[in-house]
Amino acid sequence: xxxxxxxxxxxxxxxxxxxxxxxxxxxxxxxxxxxxxxxxxxxxxxxxxxxxxxxxxxxxxxxxxxxxxxxxxxxxxxxxxxxxxxxxxxxxxxxxxxxxxxxxxxxxxxxxxxxxxxxxxxxxxxxxxxxxxxxxxxxxxxxxxxxxxxxxxxxxxxxxxxxxxxxxxxxxxxxxxxxxxxxxxxxxxxxxxxxxxxxxxxxxxxxxxxxxxxxxxxxxxxxxxxxxxxxxxxxxxxxxxxxxxxxxxxxxxxxxxxxxxxxxxxxxxxxxxxxxxxxxxxxxxxxxxxxxxxxxxxxxxxxxxxxxxxxxxxxxxxxxxxxxxxxxxxxxxxxxxxxxxxxxxxxxxxxxxxxxxxxxxxxxxxxxxxxxxxxxxxxxxxxxxx
Numbered sequence: 001x002x003x004x005x006x007x008x009x010x011x012x013x014x015x016x017x018x019x020x021x022x023x024x025x026x027x028x029x030x031x032x033x034x035x036x037x038x039x040x041x042x043x044x045x046x047x048x049x050x051x052x053x054x055x056x057x058x059x060x061x062x063x064x065x066x067x068x069x070x071x072x073x074x075x076x077x078x079x080x081x082x083x084x085x086x087x088x089x090x091x092x093x094x095x096x097x098x099x100x101x102x103x104x105x106x107x108x109x110x111x112x113x114x115x116x117x118x119x120x121x122x123x124x125x126x127x128x129x130x131x132x133x134x135x136x137x138x139x140x141x142x143x144x145x146x147x148x149x150x151x152x153x154x155x156x157x158x159x160x161x162x163x164x165x166x167x168x169x170x171x172x173x174x175x176x177x178x179x180x181x182x183x184x185x186x187x188x189x190x191x192x193x194x195x196x197x198x199x200x201x202x203x204x205x206x207x208x209x210x211x212x213x214x215x216x217x218x219x220x221x222x223x224x225x226x227x228x229x230x231x232x233x234x235x236x237x238x239x240x241x242x243x244x245x246x247x248x249x250x251x252x253x254x255x256x257x258x259x260x261x262x263x264x265x266x267x268x269x270x271x272x273x274x275x276x277x278x279x280x281x282x283x284x285x286x287x288x289x290x291x292x293x294x295x296x297x298x299x300x301x302x303x304x305x306x307x308x309x310x311x312x313x314x315x316x317x318x319x320x321x322x323x324x325x326x327x328x329x330x331x332x333x334x335x336x337x338x339x340x341x342x343x344x345x346x347x348x349x350x351x352x353x354x355x356x357x358x359x360x361x362x363x364x365x366x367x368x369x370x371x372x373x374x375x376x377x378x379x380x381x382x383x384x385x386x
Contacts, residue, residue, distance in 0.1 A: 065093025175315020
């Protein structure tokens with residue numbers, strides 16, 4: 001029997017995937033687990049991918065991605081955000097945002113380095129840090145019940161081994177945008193202690209009701225110490241195309257490019273041509289996304305807020321809603337497994353994202369409104385039966 005590595009043994013199947021897998025046992029399940037929207041990619045983007053295949057554009061690109069795509073990403077960010085990144089040296093195309101984040105971590109972390117991760121946090125962050133032989137330092141206060149963190153706790157966690165701080169705004173799972181005073185305070189800590197900031201901004205394409213957002217890159221002195229992660233998965237509903245990208249200082253992109261050569265060579269070429277179409281500016285191919293998910297958010301919120309044992313707040317962004325189920329007397333794991341078995345509805349236990357979330361479950365409103373309504377009906381009946 002082959003003995004697996006300590007790194008492999010340290011990686012655990014997340015509760016998100018556990019519930020997703022368990023849900024497959026039921027033919028009639030309403031699955032609110034994954035952040036995988038059912039909205040179809042715009043036809044023009046699909047056509048661009050198909051055309052690339054038909055034209056034989058199915059070979060390798062440069063390790064960093066097609067230069068035309070990197071130029072398109074650079075222009076897109078200058079047009080949308082006012083940020084200027086050199087497409088040849090400061091932009092890299094990756095196999096989804098997750099590979100981008102992993103390569104970025106691998107490019108700067110040495111064994112024993114620490115990365116501070118405030119809760120609620122995306123579960124894969126901690127696993128990726130461990131896969132780099134580094135140490136995730138989770139800022140998780142179980143006494144906080146408001147899905148936020150205290151910057152003072154981050155500062156107290158900084159040690160001589162601290163290399164970076166990881167932020168995700170808008171946040172998966174909370175659906176919140178980190179307030180600007182906290183972003184500014186994190187920027188100050190990064191400058192003061194010479195730290196790198198990983199800024200996962202995949203969900204800034206789904207912000208509701210005009211809630212303001214400002215990237216940490218925009219703060220003085222932060223462009224040169226921020227690694228910005230983004231993706232086409234959510235903005236253009238292209239999860240299966242596996243296209244993400246990283247904007248970062250030249251030395252980081254150079255290191256990531258070397259690593260890419262030895263991991264997967266490059267992102268899929270037809271998907272890269274689809275991304276050029278999506279980001280090229282001919283048309284806003286994601287313009288309907290906010291309207292679609294606003295309607296779904298409102299249907300879910302209106303339904304769940306009528307349940308006496310729930311406390312619910314509509315999220316500011318993303319397609320996730322965190323629901324406080326503490327009045328049921330159950331913790332998040334017990335509640336989710338009981339809900340799945342009793343009502344054939346799959347949700348994610350909040351404890352997945354930190355102990356501070358154990359009173360919550362996360363519901364992804366990535367299904368059409370009729371399925372959301374049916375899910376709400378089943379959840380209502382289940383809770384009323386407790």
